[in-house]
Amino acid sequence: xxxxxxLMRADALGSDRVVPPTGFTARLTVLTAAAMAFLAVFALALxxxxxxxxxxxxxxxxxxxxxxxSAPADxxxxxxxxxxxxxxxxxxxxxxxxxxxxxxxxxxDPWFGPDLPVDSLPLPQLIELVETDAGIDAEGLRLRLSVxxxxxxxxxxxxxxxxxxxxxxxxxxxxxMSLVLxxxxxxxxxxxxxxxxxAANGQVIRVLRLVGARDLFIxxxxxxxxxxxxxAGAAIGTALGMLAVALLPDTDEAGGxxxxxGFQGVAWAWPLLVPxxxxxxxxxxxxxxxLRILRGIR
Amino acid sequence: xIELQNVAMSYGGGELLSEMTLKLAPGSFHFLTGPSGxxxxxxxxxxxxxxxxxxxxxxxxxxxxxxMGRDDIAHLRRRIGxxxxxxxxxxxxxxxxxxxxxxxxxGRPVRERELAELLGWVGLKAHANALPxxxxxxxRQRAALAxxxxxxxxxxxxxxxxxxLDWDMSLRLxxxxxxxxxxxxxxxxxTHDLNLIRAAKAQVPTRVLRIxxxxxxxxxxxx
Numbered sequence: 001x002x003x004x005x006x007l008m009r010a011d012a013l014g015s016d017r018v019v020p021p022t023g024f025t026a027r028l029t030v031l032t033a034a035a036m037a038f039l040a041v042f043a044l045a046l047x048x049x050x051x052x053x054x055x056x057x058x059x060x061x062x063x064x065x066x067x068x069x070s071a072p073a074d075x076x077x078x079x080x081x082x083x084x085x086x087x088x089x090x091x092x093x094x095x096x097x098x099x100x101x102x103x104x105x106x107x108x109d110p111w112f113g114p115d116l117p118v119d120s121l122p123l124p125q126l127i128e129l130v131e132t133d134a135g136i137d138a139e140g141l142r143l144r145l146s147v148x149x150x151x152x153x154x155x156x157x158x159x160x161x162x163x164x165x166x167x168x169x170x171x172x173x174x175x176x177m178s179l180v181l182x183x184x185x186x187x188x189x190x191x192x193x194x195x196x197x198x199a200a201n202g203q204v205i206r207v208l209r210l211v212g213a214r215d216l217f218i219x220x221x222x223x224x225x226x227x228x229x230x231x232a233g234a235a236i237g238t239a240l241g242m243l244a245v246a247l248l249p250d251t252d253e254a255g256g257x258x259x260x261x262g263f264q265g266v267a268w269a270w271p272l273l274v275p276x277x278x279x280x281x282x283x284x285x286x287x288x289x290x291l292r293i294l295r296g297i298r
Numbered sequence: 299x300i301e302l303q304n305v306a307m308s309y310g311g312g313e314l315l316s317e318m319t320l321k322l323a324p325g326s327f328h329f330l331t332g333p334s335g336x337x338x339x340x341x342x343x344x345x346x347x348x349x350x351x352x353x354x355x356x357x358x359x360x361x362x363x364x365x366m367g368r369d370d371i372a373h374l375r376r377r378i379g380x381x382x383x384x385x386x387x388x389x390x391x392x393x394x395x396x397x398x399x400x401x402x403x404x405g406r407p408v409r410e411r412e413l414a415e416l417l418g419w420v421g422l423k424a425h426a427n428a429l430p431x432x433x434x435x436x437x438r439q440r441a442a443l444a445x446x447x448x449x450x451x452x453x454x455x456x457x458x459x460x461x462x463l464d465w466d467m468s469l470r471l472x473x474x475x476x477x478x479x480x481x482x483x484x485x486x487x488x489t490h491d492l493n494l495i496r497a498a499k500a501q502v503p504t505r506v507l508r509i510x511x512x513x514x515x516x517x518x519x520x521x
């Protein structure tokens with residue numbers, strides 16, 4: 001009679017219990033959700049990292065410029081002075097200074113090694129400009145430089161900044177698209193698993209129909225099960241994904257682009273949205289599949 | 299309650315049943331006979347709207363089944379208890395869970411006393427926790443009958459309920475069905491067991507229908 005007493009509890013024989021356990025489908029759904037969540041965490045990390053990169057490049061490069069002075073050795077000092085004079089009266093500049101020999105050596109060091117005799121080479125003089133928020137009038141400055149120092153060329157980084165920022169933006173878009181595709185693939189796989197479960201439980205559906213169950217009750221039995229599986233699998237995958245991202249090399253150690261893929265600060269909260277989103281995807285996909293299939297069975 | 303007017307049922311291009319006209323009055327007791335393959339099961343499926351007629355009018359509790367939505371049919375089936383020859387249990391649930399399935403499926407509370415009384419009535423109180431596979435043929439049929447009456451339906455349809463039972467067990471099941479009829483339930487039993495029909499006639503006024511040549515006929519006095 002203990003079993004009978006258990007039956008009396010309102011939720012004892014919930015709609016999900018009328019469907020027999022399906023081991024293989026259950027494991028497949030959990031595994032799929034886990035794998036997709038793992039990939040989603042990486043796509044999210046990629047998207048956030050490229051977003052940061054695009055912002056950084058956009059902001060940092062937008063407020064800096066370089067003037068390159070190519071002139072015979074005997075005119076270099078005069079042209080440099082002329083350029084600095086022009087810059088001193090140029091609005092929108094926060095600072096400007098010529099790069100020293102050591103700084104020039106450091107710039108060339110990755111290509112020519114540390115022993116490059118910078119002083120004996122006919123290298124152009126570089127002047128670094130830092131702009132204010134208002135920025136400079138690049139075209140106006142070019143005109144003045146062409147008159148005062150014909151060997152000076154202003155490079156406001158626009159030429160190479162734009163494709164870099166565009167590339168980073170596209171990478172961010174690809175990351176977001178990957179998230180959408182992962183969500184769609186998850187929905188597709190859960191739909192297939194739900195369809196397989198419904199097909200395997202034709203007898204259960206028939207019996208439930210026989211005793212007067214409505215489609216929503218029958219669908220709920222499958223929806224609840226697949227939603228929980230989707231959530232559990234996604235939670236596992238998200239945890240593993242976050243662990244993998246946390247174990248990526250630190251940005252400061254290597255300093256490269258790829259090492260900056262991890263989450264930063266509050267961005268660590270974003271992956272926590274993956275399990276509930278996976279559960280929502282599983283809920284919607286299973287419910288739609290179940291109701292569609294049940295509509296085809298009288 | 300169940301009313302057929304010139305109902306025909308086609309399947310796979312051929313007509314299985316035709317010109318079926320019948321009106322099941324409340325509280326009546328009917329048998330449906332006919333040779334194997336005559337269409338008895340198909341006829342019963344029409345009576346609880348698992349199948350739709352190809353032609354004619356079929357009304358259940360005064361409603362045209364073809365005009366009913368899916369939810370309406372689900373509600374309607376709660377007023378009809380069906381006992382199948384193969385019982386149609388959910389094998390992973392216990393006998394008690396199977397018996398209360400109509401309540402579970404319709405979100406109604408299970409009352410312990412009622413369940414215990416029902417299981418006692420069909421003689422299965424001691425088997426409440428058993429799985430259907432652990433029951434004998436007669437016990438399975440009685441459990442199926444208990445499930446069929448769980449929602450206190452107005453009509454009981456039984457499809458060859460004694461097909462796999464010995465005579466004693468068949469009589470026991472028949473007694474339960476007669477008891478239900480005396481409580482005011484309408485009973486329709488599809489069977490080819492003439493002895494069962496004779497035994498029922500001795501206990502309750504019955505009407506015997508026969509399907510022959512795809513048509514429904516009133517059986518003769520030889521039964």
